Each structure stands twice: as C-alpha cells, then as structure tokens.
Amino acid sequence: MSNAMQSHHARDIVSRRLAGINPSETVAAAARMSAMKAAGRDVIALTSGSPDFDTPEHVRQAATLAIERGETRYTDVKGTAELRRAIAAKFERDSGIRYELDEIMASTGAKQVIYNAMLATINPGDEAIIPAPCWVSYPDIVGLAEGKPVIVPCKAESGFKLQAAQLEVAITPKTRWLILNNPCNPTGAVYTKSDLRPLCDVLLRHPDILILCDDIYEKIVYGTAKPATIVEVEPKLKDRTVTVNGCSKAYAMTGWRLGFCGAPRELITEMTKLQGQSTSPASSIGQAAALAALTGPQDVVTMMAQSYKERRDLALDILRNAPGLDCRVPDGAFYLFPSVRACFGRTSGKGRQIEDDIGLAAALAEEEGVGVVCGTAFLSPGHVRMSYVIDRESLQEACRRMVRFFERMTPRI
Structure with missing residues (x-):
C-alpha cells in the first residue's frame, strides 16, 4: 500500500477528536534515548519522571500477601473501602481536609483521575485555564474531552507561578476549569498558602469554575516551602474542587498505577460511572500496595x-x-528547568545551528549522548527539562557533558 493510500486510510478510521492530540513528548524523548542505547550509543537519559528507588519493602510485601490471600478479583469501581478510608485519613492528616468515603475514589494512576474529571464535566468548547510551564498531558486531556486549553504563561520572575491578576484576565463565560499542579512539573515551583490565597479570592468571585489541584509531587519538597492545596486554604471551594494525588512519586510506585482523589460526591458518582465503562477498578494488588504505602x-x-x-x-x-544556561533553584519535584535562550543563534561544537530548544535538545543528545526534554513540550519554549532521578555518578557525568556541550558552542555573532 502506498504512503498516500495509508494516510488516506488512517484519516478514514481515526476520530476527529484525536486529530489535534500529540503523543506525550516525555515518553517520546525517553523512547529516543532507549533507541540510541540499543544502537550501542553511550547515553545518559535525564528524561524520566520516574523515581529510581525501589518501591519500599513493606509495600512490596503487602502486595505479595494480598496475592497469597487471593485478593485478585474486581473491587468496587472506585476502590476498596479500606483504601478509601486510608486516602481520607491521608487528606485529613496532611492537609486538614475531611472527605467522606463517597467523596473518594482510586484510579489507574493520577492521570486517569484527571481524565475522568475532564470527560465527566467538559462540554464542547468549555475552557480550562492551565498555567504554563505545565505538564505535557494537561492540554491534550482537555482536548480529548473536546474542551479548549487556555494557556497562561507564568514568568520565571514570578517563580513560574500563576498570579491572581493573570487568572482574572483569563476567565471568560466559557471557563469551566482551573488546573493547578503543585509542586509543578516541570519547574519545581511550589505554591504555599500565601501564594494560593489570592487565587482563592478570585475563584470565590466566579462560582461556576471548577478547580483541579494535582498534588502528586506534594511530598517531594526542599527547604522551608510547604505546598498547600486549594481546599486547605479555602474550605468554601471544596464543593467544586478535585484534589488529586497518588502513590507514584512519593512512594516510588509509578509502575503500580495507583492514583486517587477527593471531590464532591456528585462528581465522584459520575467519574465512577465513566471509570466503570473504561478500565473498571484499579488493580486489586495495586490497591493493597497503596494501602500499605x-x-x-x-x-x-x-x-x-x-x-x-x-x-x-x-x-x-x-x-x-x-x-548560556540559566537555572532557577526548584523548591519541589525532581526536575531542573533551565533557560537556554542565550544559546539561540549559536552553533554547537559539531556545527549544528541552534535556533530553539527543540534543536538544542536534539544536538545535546547527538553530540554528548545526554537526553533532556525540550521546554516547548511543556508550553514554555526556550527551556529544557532535565530530571535528576538517576544515580549520582551518572548524574555527575551527564552534567559534565552538558557543561562541555555549552562550552564548545561558538559565540553569538
């Protein structure tokens, strides 16, 4: 079959809703590095968002015991009662938020929670405000729900954090959601209670807006900055907020696929209905592991x-x-997000013209075998994201190679 015929055939069978959806660039970047390694290249990938620690032993043991007890069948679609009680206790212990069991659900990763929430609430043309830099999947999940992502660029000078005035300007009669990630992937920015208070004040004036707080990196913070969550700061917003979390990052359980949320019971009912028609419940063994975690x-x-x-x-x-590398010190998560704009218009040591962050990431991979993710993927051109969840020796070597790459660039003319 010719390429033209294949392309025509794909258009016939693929839905319109997928036309504007891109593959995850973080996944794609990791795959490119794996392919280079398989080809015999000496590479160090700083592309992964997966902790390099093993899942804690007591969590692994709990999963093994669950298998031995025969806990291998379907559970309630929104999770076992035991796990949901533990999730409710976690929210109260860490954030002072009280959720009843019918306001809690577990899913196959925090990503599914977010997808459930968007698909359950967005009508075609509804808008979701997303501060950028942002995790690569937020805009595409909104798009899959036939909504419109409204991207609000947040400057490095403000710590990459959304400001109340920006939020107010972005709101329109079509605004359905505000999506906040705290701490933020890719910047490591942390919203404290004082950061969230002005945003809450804006949201109180707009009672039709729903709020999604993705707190998956909540436990990975440094120094004195403590991330807060919307309902913790303003309890009056509880009846329209989805508080998302999970086990992936804090407990090194990315492969277990276990996320959860607290939300208004009416929304939990609809999200459960949706999940029941897609994946059904999260893995029973994953739930047992999450309970132990x-x-x-x-x-x-x-x-x-x-x-x-x-x-x-x-x-x-x-x-x-x-x-040519300008890097802010992140307060949370496990990424650096340096600006590389000073390198644009320069030439790499092996003669590649660097015009943007995409080209720089490609040149760095080809010339030094170091994989990073371009900032464009996070809707913040001019940066790259590098993860430091690898062993110290490999991290040192990767950073030394990066220094060498930037030192070998020709000066801007």
Whole structure:
C-alpha cells in the first residue's frame, strides 16, 4: 500500500477528536534515548519522571500477601473501602481536609483521575485555564474531552507561578476549569498558602469554575516551602474542587498505577460511572500496595526526598559552570528547568545551528549522548527539562557533558 493510500486510510478510521492530540513528548524523548542505547550509543537519559528507588519493602510485601490471600478479583469501581478510608485519613492528616468515603475514589494512576474529571464535566468548547510551564498531558486531556486549553504563561520572575491578576484576565463565560499542579512539573515551583490565597479570592468571585489541584509531587519538597492545596486554604471551594494525588512519586510506585482523589460526591458518582465503562477498578494488588504505602512508615518518603535534594544541589553546582544556561533553584519535584535562550543563534561544537530548544535538545543528545526534554513540550519554549532521578555518578557525568556541550558552542555573532 502506498504512503498516500495509508494516510488516506488512517484519516478514514481515526476520530476527529484525536486529530489535534500529540503523543506525550516525555515518553517520546525517553523512547529516543532507549533507541540510541540499543544502537550501542553511550547515553545518559535525564528524561524520566520516574523515581529510581525501589518501591519500599513493606509495600512490596503487602502486595505479595494480598496475592497469597487471593485478593485478585474486581473491587468496587472506585476502590476498596479500606483504601478509601486510608486516602481520607491521608487528606485529613496532611492537609486538614475531611472527605467522606463517597467523596473518594482510586484510579489507574493520577492521570486517569484527571481524565475522568475532564470527560465527566467538559462540554464542547468549555475552557480550562492551565498555567504554563505545565505538564505535557494537561492540554491534550482537555482536548480529548473536546474542551479548549487556555494557556497562561507564568514568568520565571514570578517563580513560574500563576498570579491572581493573570487568572482574572483569563476567565471568560466559557471557563469551566482551573488546573493547578503543585509542586509543578516541570519547574519545581511550589505554591504555599500565601501564594494560593489570592487565587482563592478570585475563584470565590466566579462560582461556576471548577478547580483541579494535582498534588502528586506534594511530598517531594526542599527547604522551608510547604505546598498547600486549594481546599486547605479555602474550605468554601471544596464543593467544586478535585484534589488529586497518588502513590507514584512519593512512594516510588509509578509502575503500580495507583492514583486517587477527593471531590464532591456528585462528581465522584459520575467519574465512577465513566471509570466503570473504561478500565473498571484499579488493580486489586495495586490497591493493597497503596494501602500499605499510606498507612505504613513514612520515613522512607523523607529519605527519598532528601536524596533528591542532594542530587539537585549536585547538578546545580556543576551546571552553574555552563555558559548560556540559566537555572532557577526548584523548591519541589525532581526536575531542573533551565533557560537556554542565550544559546539561540549559536552553533554547537559539531556545527549544528541552534535556533530553539527543540534543536538544542536534539544536538545535546547527538553530540554528548545526554537526553533532556525540550521546554516547548511543556508550553514554555526556550527551556529544557532535565530530571535528576538517576544515580549520582551518572548524574555527575551527564552534567559534565552538558557543561562541555555549552562550552564548545561558538559565540553569538
């Protein structure tokens, strides 16, 4: 079959709703590095958002015991009662928010929670305000629900945080959602209570707007900055807020696929209906593991966060010697998001003309074998995202290679 015929055939069978949806660039970047490694290249990938620690032993043991007890059947679509009680206790313990069991649900990862919420509430043309830089999937999830992402650029000078005046200007009669990620992927920005208070005041004046707080990196913070969540700051917004979290990042459980949320019971009912017609419940074994994670010892979470901080500081110490790289110190998550704009218009050591962050990421991979994700993927051109959830030796080597790459660039003419 010719390429033209194949293209025509694809248009015939693929729905219009997928036409504007892109593959996840973080996944694609990781796949490119894997392909280079498989081809025999010496590569170091700084593309992953997956902790490099093993899942804690007591969590793994709980999963094994659940298998041995025969807990391998379908559960309630929104999760076992035991897990939902543990989730409710987690929200009250960490944020002072009280949710009843019918206001809690578990899903196959936090991403499914977000997708459930958008699909259950968005009508064609409804708008979702998304501060940028943002996680790559938010706009596409909104688009899959036939909504319109409204991207609000947030400047480095304001800590990459949405300001109340920006939120007010972005709101229109079609605004359905505000999506906040705290701490933020890719910037590591942390919204504290004082940061969220002005945003809450705006939202109180607009009673038809729903709020999604994606707090998946909540436990990975450094220094004195403590991330807050909307309902914690303004309880009056509880009846229109979805508070999203999960086990992936805090407990090194990305592959277990277990996310959860607290939300108004009417919305939980509709999200449960949707989940019942898609995946049904999350894995019963994953739920048993999550129960152990949430109710077991939490010192392992603190230990992992301390290790990430040490690696953050190590990377920053090396990269400050890279000419043309301007990197803010992140307060949370496990990414650096440096600006590379000073490199545009320059030529790499092997003669590649650098016009944008996409080209820079490609050149860095080809010339030094270091994989990063372009900032364009996060709707913030002029930056790159690099993860530091790899071993210290590999991280050091990757950062040294990056310094060498930037040192070899020709000066701007």
